[in-house]
Amino acid sequence: MSDVKTIDQSYVAGTYNRFPGEIVSGKGSELFDETGKRYIDMGSGIAVNSFGISDEVWKNAVIEQLGKVQHTSNLYYTQPCARLAKLLCERTGMKKVFFANSGAEANECAIKVARKYAAEKKGAEYSTIITLQNSFHGRTLTTLAATGQEHYHELFQPLTPGFVHTPANDTEALISLAKTQKVAAIFLECVQGEGGVIALEKDFVQKIAAFAAKEDILLMVDEVQTGNGRSGTLYAYMNYGITPDVVTTAKGLGGGLPIGAALLGEKVQNVLGFGDHGSTFGGNPVACAGAITVIERMDEDFLAEVRQKSEYVFSALQGKKGIASVSGMGLMIGIETTRPAGEILKTCMQHGVLCLTAKNKVRLLPALNIPMELLAEAVEIIKCACAEQE
Ligand SMILES: *Cc1c(COP(=O)(O)O)cnc(C)c1O
Numbered sequence: 001m002s003d004v005k006t007i008d009q010s011y012v013a014g015t016y017n018r019f020p021g022e023i024v025s026g027k028g029s030e031l032f033d034e035t036g037k038r039y040i041d042m043g044s045g046i047a048v049n050s051f052g053i054s055d056e057v058w059k060n061a062v063i064e065q066l067g068k069v070q071h072t073s074n075l076y077y078t079q080p081c082a083r084l085a086k087l088l089c090e091r092t093g094m095k096k097v098f099f100a101n102s103g104a105e106a107n108e109c110a111i112k113v114a115r116k117y118a119a120e121k122k123g124a125e126y127s128t129i130i131t132l133q134n135s136f137h138g139r140t141l142t143t144l145a146a147t148g149q150e151h152y153h154e155l156f157q158p159l160t161p162g163f164v165h166t167p168a169n170d171t172e173a174l175i176s177l178a179k180t181q182k183v184a185a186i187f188l189e190c191v192q193g194e195g196g197v198i199a200l201e202k203d204f205v206q207k208i209a210a211f212a213a214k215e216d217i218l219l220m221v222d223e224v225q226t227g228n229g230r231s232g233t234l235y236a237y238m239n240y241g242i243t244p245d246v247v248t249t250a251k252g253l254g255g256g257l258p259i260g261a262a263l264l265g266e267k268v269q270n271v272l273g274f275g276d277h278g279s280t281f282g283g284n285p286v287a288c289a290g291a292i293t294v295i296e297r298m299d300e301d302f303l304a305e306v307r308q309k310s311e312y313v314f315s316a317l318q319g320k321k322g323i324a325s326v327s328g329m330g331l332m333i334g335i336e337t338t339r340p341a342g343e344i345l346k347t348c349m350q351h352g353v354l355c356l357t358a359k360n361k362v363r364l365l366p367a368l369n370i371p372m373e374l375l376a377e378a379v380e381i382i383k384c385a386c387a388e389q390e
Pocket residue numbers: 101102103104105107136137138139189193194222223224225226250251
């Protein structure tokens with residue numbers, strides 16, 4: 001361990017404040033460190049390992065594709081890319097898919113689509129994208145500009161122009177801001193993840209959707225974290241009774257391999273033409289083969305189980321000692337604690353449970369197929385860690 005820590009700290013750019021342990025292996029929702037200590041994984045690689053570690057169905061599909069061809073470039077057709085695009089469209093009603101390799105890249109695509117759509121429809125000056133305060137949309141210079149949190153911006157000026165931010169759940173503020181701008185799109189997370197696991201109000205989202213439709217402003221949802229079953233429906237917007245024009249996703253879609261996707265609805269399905277956008281790795285057959293097994297298994301029964309597990313966690317933690325509030329949707333849960341979240345994480349880790357934070361909260365993003373026994377065991381440890389006195 002000391003070896004990997006020394007080498008990593010000497011040679012890997014210092015952008016991550018890593019935990020002390022080294023993860024060497026795992027299975028399902030259990031991880032093992034270099035001493036053999038076992039942890040229950042309540043983070044799933046930040047909502048990535050949708051079916052846990054080394055899931056057999058996913059692994060077999062990935063290995064089978066690796067044995068055929070690992071990469072072709074986008075100059076040729078491949079089965080996994082075409083099949084995944086069809087599956088995503090059938091499950092959402094969206095019409096076309098652009099494949100990227102990460103959430104930020106999926107969002108870059110959405111922004112390009114919005115700018116081109118508005119330029120062609122209304123004029124090039126209609127370039128403004130409205131996003132929400134406290135949002136998170138990625139780390140590239142453009143998605144940082146979209147991110148409505150000043151502290152991410154400070155050191156990297158100038159960012160891409162054309163982004164304005166407005167408070168969540170304030171319909172009037174958004175509409176009056178829109179009236180002062182030439183707007184291409186409204187872009188939002190239905191549940192703000194990095195911002196503290198906070199679900200938007202249904203009334204706000206529906207009013208914004210109606211306003212956008214009336215003004216021919218695109219409604220784009222960032223489902224990088226909330227998507228792919230995480231919220232208890234396939235995509236979180238499905239809980240809001242809206243039909244977005246663009247849905248972006250990544251994280252859990254690949255089940256552990258890098259993939260991002262921008263799903264394009266009716267209005268924008270033909271906005272991107274030859275040469276307008278591209279990605280060397282986008283639609284990689286290995287990543288797509290794995291992703292197909294992720295989405296194919298998320299049927300109604302599976303999603304109902306996610307919702308049941310969610311209810312279990314909420315009721316087990318809400319109102320308990322040291323817990324001020326529990327927020328979120330599905331298996332994307334934020335816990336506001338009396339003790340600092342960082343301290344809770346340390347206690348949990350000592351007792352064999354790995355959690356995450358979001359702002360001042362403890363954040364839980366377990367694998368969606370986490371067995372009930374493991375979930376109950378982890379929740380008990382988290383509850384005790386929250387109840388501990390300082
Ligand atoms: C994680 C995240 C991103 C960025 O995804 P990357 O794959 O890290 O680029 C964008 N939007 C939301 C809502 C996210 O949670």
